[in-house]
Amino acid sequence: MSNNGTDLTHGFISSSVAILLFVSNYVPLKKYDTGDGMFLQWVLCAAIWLVALVANLILHCPNFWPFAMVGGGCIWATGNIAVVPVMKTIGLGLGLLIWGSFNALTGWTSSRFGWFGMDAEEVAKPLLNYLGAGLSIVSTFICSFIKSEIPKNTCSMDTTPLMTEHVTNKTQDPCPGSSWVDKLSPVQSRMVGCSLAVIAGILYRSTFVPIIYFKDHSKRNDSIYAGASQYDLDYVFAHASGIFLTSTIYFLAYCIAMKNNPKLYPEAVLPGFLSGILWATVTCCWFIVNHSLSAAVSFPTVTAGPGFIVAMWGVFMFKEIQGQQNYLLMIFAFLIILTGALCTAFSKI
Template sequence: MEHNNNGTDLTAGLISSAVAVVLFGSNFVPVKKFDTGDGMFLQWILCAAIWTVSLVVNLLLHCPKFWPLAMLGGCVWATGNITVVPIVKTIGLGLGLLIWGSFNSLTGWASSRFGWFGMDPEDISRPLLNYIGAGLSVIRQSTALRLMAWIIYGPKTFLNYKTEYCCVLAVTSGILYGCSFVPIIYIKDHGKRNDSIYAGSSQYDLDYVFAHFSGIFVTSTLYFLAYCMIMKNNPKVYPQAILPGFFSGVLWAIASCCWLIANHSLSAVVSFPIITAGPGIIAAMWGIFVFKEIKGIKNYLLITLAFCIILAGALATAFSKVEMNNQQMAAVINQTPLI
């Protein structure tokens, strides 16, 4: 399947991105009210659910060819995810999410834009718009990061060895997250070359979801077994978190499938700034309207400002890749089919 860069392709990419943003911002809601302990058992349950979803998708796609290299991306993601446990315990989910989200966005965008790790650099019709969109994404997250660090830790107590260590872990986690799709894109790019072992490989990103998610499950299982050994076969298991954790993993897996569809429809250089910037706002909405964690006019105004920045960045990024005439633009806006 090729990138058509027409109104239908753009619409599919934006809808997939929107669904991914909503689900990524909501996937931890099911487990919020349950004790998950040190998180090691929960992450293994999450990854079991992720693999289950990929199995269903693989069957629906009639079992496309399995490329083992795509598993490497899952291994990279699971390694980044394992660092979340100490990060959340030390600096909290909100602050950790902002740090690793920023570096996830930058790494994923830059590697696709400039062709790192052996990938082909992405051609952009409107480079300035793409740079603006990526910049607005980072500005939103970095501004929120400074505000949250100040509120939680204060101007003097933020820097200490534990928070510094976990901030470094969060940066590392974000970079690993941002590299997780590299093997898939690498296979696709080299699939266009007749002299490559990947010649003829699928150009549809979702065809690699089973291999990618299998890498996640295998790696997380190995980490969990190592954890059980360290705990002398007495891991902290929380049965009440199993069903909520599984459902949480299903939400994450569906979001990631939508991300892969967005990568295909828009390209990774467009989808990364959009999808990595939005979940924080969705999580904030849950905190405002459901859990009542965020209150006050000032906080509401800050969130509204952040939403406006994200929206502006998403639109700039989305339209940086496409070239449309007036008829196609009208079709996207009006959601009507092109003649």
């Protein structure tokens, strides 16, 4: 088999693994109260860094590029802050459908047209590529009509944070485990959830910009990045280091804002760590897909497909999406997403 054929095989296998694990990434968190998500964010990012460290050792410690850490990692950690509020306002299924569509669309646009200093990518069948991107827009529009029902947080012993205020205060919140998300009205929840899902999708996509920039400029002798690795996985440790550093800074700032009284949820530690391991594995596979199939193909295929499967979990396991009309809209949106992903994937061949 030719090198090109081998790359395609590795790309599609890694894409399948990424989609499978992407579906399971945030599911462990649904059964546990995570408050405002700041503590969970730090636990999840610690797990990501550990997995990336192992991958870095396996790769024999390739060159470390600080820009991949400061750029991509910081952007991802910023977008990831929105995950818990999105799950609490519009649900995991609908949230992933929306941010997956914007992730795919932003990734396709920046890679296809060469935004942010990257080289524009060429595909064998441009018409299929454009059609796939257009269907991502249509699917997002349809998702906006899907209604989700998310139960509000209620006070119980199971949702009591690990650290609470020890000084008696008569005006204390009767539900100390609740966060600002739990206090939103239904209309506010939907507006906040959809907006944060869009922002998260755009930021998630932008995390790969420094790596693609390195690869493009490594081919130019006059660039300071001349000779940089063309293998995306060589940048995974710098990427994860930026994620962990940024999440630590955010968590320290959160502790200061909470006057050294952060809300820590012990039951979320193991699920959060498992979620971080799954996400880090997805990212390693995603980097391989970027190398084998290019970003213009990988983003629509990896981000669009899992949304429907998670939406199914939202229907049957978490009961977030109910009603015949919502079911039909969700199935219609999935068919469009699937068609768009296939069009984009085969446009490379």
